[in-house]
Structure formats: C-alpha cells, structure tokens
Amino acid sequence: MAHITLGGNSVETSGNLPEIGSQVKDFELVAVDLSTKTMDDFKGNTLILNIFPSVNTGICATSVRTFNKTGAAIPNTKVLCISRDLPFAQDQFCAAEGLDNVVMLSDFKTGAFGKAYGLDMISGGFDGLLSRCVIIVDDSGKVIYTEQVPEIGQEPDYDAALAAIK
Secondary structure, eight states: OOEEEETTEEEEBSSOOOOTTSBOOOOOEEETTSOEEOGGGGTTSEEEEEEOSOTTSHHHHHHHHHHHHTGGGSTTEEEEEEESSOHHHHHHHHHHHTOOSSEEEEOTTTOHHHHHHTOBBOSSTTTTSBOOEEEEEOTTSBEEEEEEOSBTTSOOOHHHHHHHHO
C-alpha cells in the first residue's frame, strides 16, 4: 500500500505499483466509443499509462495535454490516459482541447484495473478514484518505469518518464 497525500492530508492506496521488469497485467478498459480495450489492442507498442483521478481537474488535464504533445511524438509509442471518468466526459474533454494523440480509457465499469494495479485510493476525499501515476511499458510488455506521484495536486515527472523510453 502506498501512502500519498491530497492537499497535505494522508491518503492510502490499495497496493503498490507493478515492479520494474515485471510483465504488465492485462486489463479491460472502456474507450470513448464504448468499446472494450485490452493490452492486446496495443501489442508491440511502448505504452505510457498516464493514470489520474479525473480529467476535470487542472493537474489531470495538464498531464493529458502534456503527454498528448510529448509522449505521442515518440515513434511506436501510445499514450493511454486512464481514469474513472465516464467515456463521454473523456471524449468531450479531448474534443474541446483538440487532443487526438492520446487514447482515453475508463475504469468506470468494474474498477478492476485500479484493483489489479494497486492504484485505488482507499481513504481521503478522492476515495474510490485512481491515484496519479505513470507506468511505462516497453514493446514486449515489461514495466520499465513507474511513478506514484506523492501529492495528488502535483504533476508527474514528465522528463523522467520520457527518459525511460529513450
């Protein structure tokens, strides 16, 4: 279980991020067109999993914009932005912002992704939402980088995440 903060107040997560070098766990997430996406849909690509509580908050929106610009520019790389937002809200956000280099995915149906990856916040004001994390998976499906952002109101370390890919 990770200990992070939200506005300086202690929050616990349901587990710990995957180990570097481990095989990434499969998932079923909902895309903006309401189709189901799994790891097989992204096979052979390096993946940036940009995970956050809600695209309707400032820092979460900034992370989507930033990875839309920087991460998606790396060849053979897909940016998966994952939250528990409804797919309709994710789609509206991207349309309003003109973002088309990220894949928005939702864990709203079962919450299985957050549970399997240990990312659920289980205490505090955002209890039930995903914590802010970045997980980088290489094209063979191995985890090569993880960051559990220690304060929900803090942006991830984009430079460190992108450096792990190069």
